[in-house]
Amino acid sequence: MNEQGSGCSSVLPTIEVLSSIPGTSLKNEQQLPMVGDEKDLSLTAYIVGAFLEAGLSLTFPALRNGLFCLQEAYQSGVTNGYNHAILAYVFTIAGDEEKAESLLKILDQSATKTNNVIHWERAKKPKMEESSSFLPRAPSAEIEKTCYVLLAVISPKIPDLVYASKIVWWLAQQMNSHGGFSSTQVMDVGQILMSSV
Template sequence: MVSKALQCLQKSSNTTDIYTQALLAYSFGLAGDMQLWSALLDSLAQYSTSSGGQLHWERKVKPLPGTESFWAQALSAEVEMTAYVLLAYLSPPKEATADLATASQIVRWLSKQQNPYGGFASTQDTVVALQALAKYAALTYSASGDMTVTVKSRGSFQQEFHVDNSNRLVLQQATLPEIPGEYTVTTRGQGCALVQLTLRYNLPPKSATTFDLRVETDPKECTGNARVHFSLILHARYSGGRSATNMAILEVKLPSGYLPDKKSVRKLEDKGLVKKLELSADEVILYLDQLTKEERTFTFIVEQDFPVENLKPATVRLYDYYETGEHTEAEYSAPCSSAPSTEKGNSR
């Protein structure tokens, strides 16, 4: 089975897509096919971006300005892609064949993209990047090492951090007294340490329209049995700079006191409209293979579980799983949200 899978991948090895090349290089490295592994890495080297002793890979088509996560140094897709290239360099079965010189340049770039909490722009790129960094750390591990890192300002500030085998995994930190300010970092001894400057401040998220999302209810007004059940209709399409999204996620919150009709939701999956779905008491999450410029409609039934007065609007969130900066939200109200109820309950 593995042999047939590799044969199938070999037929795709002439692709020019950088992300796919990175995945293939990693796969053939793990499989021990050094000829294809080397050819793919040679091809990837042509698309690399190098500066200041750092190496990374960028996507050919950028999202619209303002759609990237405001806390991220680099786009999620580029972090993930670069991490896969690093894994490819480190993947051959024999450690001696790993190109640690090139890998160290990639590690420098990846380390600079980490946010203050050690992660990256999204869950997906964080998982892959940490896997790659961990593999590099395992290959370069040495039981010996004793060093001191000194941070100085132009004024009187000076802080020393001692790193040895007993505390090499312990986070050491200090508050810089002057921001803005000029600081120097010096080291003495032997070993490896990551020094990161973290600025903690609040900024409003950047926004740009990359999705069109409309939410309707049927019926729209509080007529007939609308209090007991109604249909929720979601209209969604991609309007960003690419031809289509990666996997897209629709997170649908339900009004208080309402539950999704499981049978009607699962019909979306049966018809192939939805790749995967998750149901809970107050939320429906739809996983879509992708969204294009063509509008797609998703409809399911919502049923009342218990009556609630003065219902607040519920929200629907739509975003690209790999480019979380591309997102939008919409609100909707149950048809009978403002109508008086015969019973009292908790408000949302």
């Protein structure tokens, strides 16, 4: 990982170390939706989130440094919506609800709210994935982003279940006929989500 815009780079172990942690399946950087100058921020947030989910202590150097890096990036201003979503989740599980709440407010302003469901779309939206159902499925990056927002919404001590239910309703419409999603990365986030409920 090279140091770029956010400064999150060499503070964390390599992908190979992360992929050796039980319960993770990230094999390379290409599985994350990379986002310009903030792509290293996405990867750092994913790794810090995995460390927190694994129950590592905040005194663990890579976790502590990674969290510091994310806090610095937050203070400098994060512009990408995907990063807003994953950071909201990571800050929530790290116990920094002030930052998480701030990011959730930004995300709420950019949410698509129709027919009593809530989800998030990308600014430059690619062609919809083909589906045999009458409802076209959203691209996997939008499903993943929406899952991270849902995780941030349901993870605090007092979750907003009404808001969460509107997100769940949209996510349920995106599932395939086998009850899953179209990509492994989305399935990983879905598994985290299911284990949080």
